[in-house]
Amino acid sequence: MGISGILREMEDTTKQNLDEQALYPAAVCVLTGRGMAAIASVAVAGPGAEAIVGRIFSRAVPACGRSAYGILRDGEDVIDSVVVGCEGAGRYVIHCHGNPLLAERVMRLCERLGAVSQRAEEYLLAQLKEDTESLIEAEARLEMTRAATLDGVKLLNGQISGGLAAWAKRWLDCKSFDLKELQNECREILERSLLAGRILGGVRVALVGPPNSGKSTLLNWLAGDTAALVSDAAGTTRDWVSTTCRIGPLRVEIIDTAGLDCRLAQAGAIEQAAQQAALDTAGDCDLILNVRDCTRPPSDPPALPPGAAVLNVFSKSDLLADPQRFCPACDRPYVLVSAAADLGRQPLCESILTALNVDSICPEQPVCFTSRQREHLDTIVSSRAETFIKEKLQFLLGRRQ
Ligand SMILES: Nc1nc2c(ncn2[C@@H]2O[C@H](COP(=O)(O)OP(=O)(O)OP(=O)(O)O)[C@@H](O)[C@H]2O)c(=O)[nH]1
Ligand SMILES: [Mg+2]
Known part of the structure; x- marks a missing residue:
């Protein structure tokens, strides 16, 4: 009709x-x-x-x-x-x-x-609450619509088939209640949840290092893009530039920053502002790649934000006569790469995942992926009363609200 x-x-x-x-x-x-x-x-x-x-x-x-x-x-x-x-x-x-x-x-x-x-x-x-067996399942199905990668979706699926829902049910079914063991498991879950959050929501990685060390070239190489301007003039990048790529199970926002050099910083207000912005950006990231030119003599390392996770990356390995004999004066781990010759991509990606600690998570391990779940586990960790804890486990599953 x-x-x-x-x-x-x-x-x-x-x-x-x-x-x-x-x-x-x-x-x-x-x-x-x-x-x-x-x-x-x-x-x-x-x-x-x-x-x-x-x-x-x-x-x-x-x-x-x-x-x-x-x-x-x-x-x-x-x-x-x-x-x-x-x-x-x-x-x-x-x-x-x-x-x-x-x-x-x-x-x-x-x-x-x-x-x-x-x-x-x-x-x-x-x-979803009406259709699914537990509130955790409903939350997982909802989070799936937002997960940054398919590995994130897999992790959430794991929380339905096993994971957090199965963990809570197992403890509720327990006849004897070992409070210490339960609370230790809660702490482990909360720690793992921070890492799971990286798989679900993505991470930010900053490229930091002296001018001309190859940061912008590295950004373009990793992202397969020409997001950042590259030149042989020191101080090419002033304001930060970012682009997104996929590394293993992660969506990674890579942020290129202005080269850190105290001589440039003294040169003028713009340089000073650019370098401060580079350090501020690095402080907000999950990981800093400290990029240095492997053909240059070691210089004083930049004062990076305290407590930041740092991976040392030596660039331009294609210019070394014998890369096998390269032995930098820095702490391990480090990675030797050449963006120009496309060398070292896999070790770099693996090292990034190791530094971010996400290569250890398997989807069936219980993790929290909402603030509601985290709050319930936090309360369980700080509580002593068995009946209260059992009630919290029930709440976690959404059985009584
Ligand atoms: N041979 C070789 N040259 C490289 C490599 N990576 C970068 N370069 C060169 O190094 C110079 C500086 O590269 P950039 O990527 O602009 O360096 P940057 O660290 O971003 O520099 P600033 O923005 O000034 O801090 C350019 O001439 C690049 O072509 C590499 O892997 N091999
Ligand atoms: Mg640059």
Whole structure:
């Protein structure tokens, strides 16, 4: 049936006046992003969802597992031709054309009929809670939509099949409760969670070192990009430049900084500001690559932010007559690379993963991946009462709230 036929059918069957404002309790939410897309999806769920959809859709509300094509109207006003699908009892998704203004309008219309608007995150979590066995599973499914890499998705899947949910259930099923052992395990999980956060959310790595040591060339080489300007003039990079690449299971934002040199720093205000910005940026990163030219005599190392994780990288190995005999006066670990000759990429990537400590995580090991989970484990670590701890484990699984 064409649009005009559907409209006629609608006029025959729907004579209701939406201005009457009957209220139906439901939640409404735009599930799709705000950018350009062919389709936008608006979900309506709750006891009043069927009544809301019934009032604005030209066709009969589809049964569970079915969908229908029709017209969406606000009184006399046609909003769009849409497909409405029923995903379960009281759960409908209206698929309209992709302009975000249209999706917004559908949402406002549902609100006028009594639905309460929710953010996609809140909505999905509420629906997932109904569908999944534990709250941890629901949270994992939600986090999957945001994971920075597929390894992050795998890690979250591991938390459903085993991981945190299985760990909490195992302790709840325990007849004898060894408090010390439980708390030690909690501490291990919390430590591992910091590393898991790197796989789930990505990391920042700063390139720091003297001018001309090859930092910008290294950035371009690692990212397979020409994000940073390269030249043989010292002090080429002034403001920081960043680009993103994938290293093993990580999404890595690599940040190129101005060369650190006390002589340049004394040269003028811009140089001083550039070098301070380089150190500030490095202090905010998960790892600093201290890049030095392997053909240059050792210089005083820059005063890097205290406590920062540092990996020494010697660049321009293609200029060495015998790279095997290279023996720098620095602490291990170090890596010898040549961006120009594409040498040392794999050892560099492996060393980065080792320095960030993420190569030790396996997906089934329990980790926390939401602040809610971390808070429950923190409380367990600091508590002495068995009944309280058991209650916290129940909360962790979302069994009682
Ligand atoms: N032979 C060789 N030359 C390199 C290599 N990497 C960089 N260079 C050269 O070294 C010079 C400086 O490179 P950059 O990448 O601009 O160095 P930088 O550390 O970013 O320099 P600043 O921005 O001034 O701090 C350029 O002439 C590059 O072509 C390398 O692996 N081998
Ligand atoms: Mg540079």
